[in-house]
Amino acid sequence: MNDSGSVPPARGGEASAPADPLAYEGVWRFTAPAVEESVPQARRAVRELLGRQGVPAQQDLVYSLLLIVSELVTNSVRHAALLSPEVAVEVAVGREWVRVAVEDNHPYRPKALEADFGQTGGRGLLLVREITREAGGVCDVEHTATGGKVIWAALPLPGPRL
Numbered sequence: 205m206n207d208s209g210s211v212p213p214a215r216g217g218e219a220s221a222p223a224d225p226l227a228y229e230g231v232w233r234f235t236a237p238a239v240e241e242s243v244p245q246a247r248r249a250v251r252e253l254l255g256r257q258g259v260p261a262q263q264d265l266v267y268s269l270l271l272i273v274s275e276l277v278t279n280s281v282r283h284a285a286l287l288s289p290e291v292a293v294e295v296a297v298g299r300e301w302v303r304v305a306v307e308d309n310h311p312y313r314p315k316a317l318e319a320d321f322g323q324t325g326g327r328g329l330l331l332v333r334e335i336t337r338e339a340g341g342v343c344d345v346e347h348t349a350t351g352g353k354v355i356w357a358a359l360p361l362p363g364p365r366l
Contacts (some may be wrong), residue, residue, distance in 0.1 A: 230297060231295070231297075235291065235292045236282070237289060238285035238290060246273055246291075247273050250273050254295075269357075271331070276357075279314070283314075286310075286316060287311075288308035288310050292308075293362070300360060300361055301360050305355065305356035305357075309352065336358075
């Protein structure tokens, strides 16, 4: 799912941060049980966080981020809950991008599926990849140090407010 372009640092990566971070920059992480009720809760928490921090995201970018979070948490709930009773959602906001990530402890590293119109499901990661690409962002799947995986998408923000 990795697209080319400038990538914000992955978890544990080094970032060259400006001396004076903007008020909305930071990293926030929360966990939720791997149950269906966590999907709308995660979406609501991300929406409230972006608003509370004053992230300069247009409404269409916020909708894209929320759809990505919904798809990724849904995938963890449906496919990883047996080995991962909790999922973690991380939101990282930089000067030029916002990155959402969902981590679970299931070792399977999914691949974005091609559209199969005979199937009623299985297109969540394809949707995430396409939303990310349309917004000019990047997405990927990585293994964690504990043997699980984190799936993330980073979308560009408009220029900083001065």
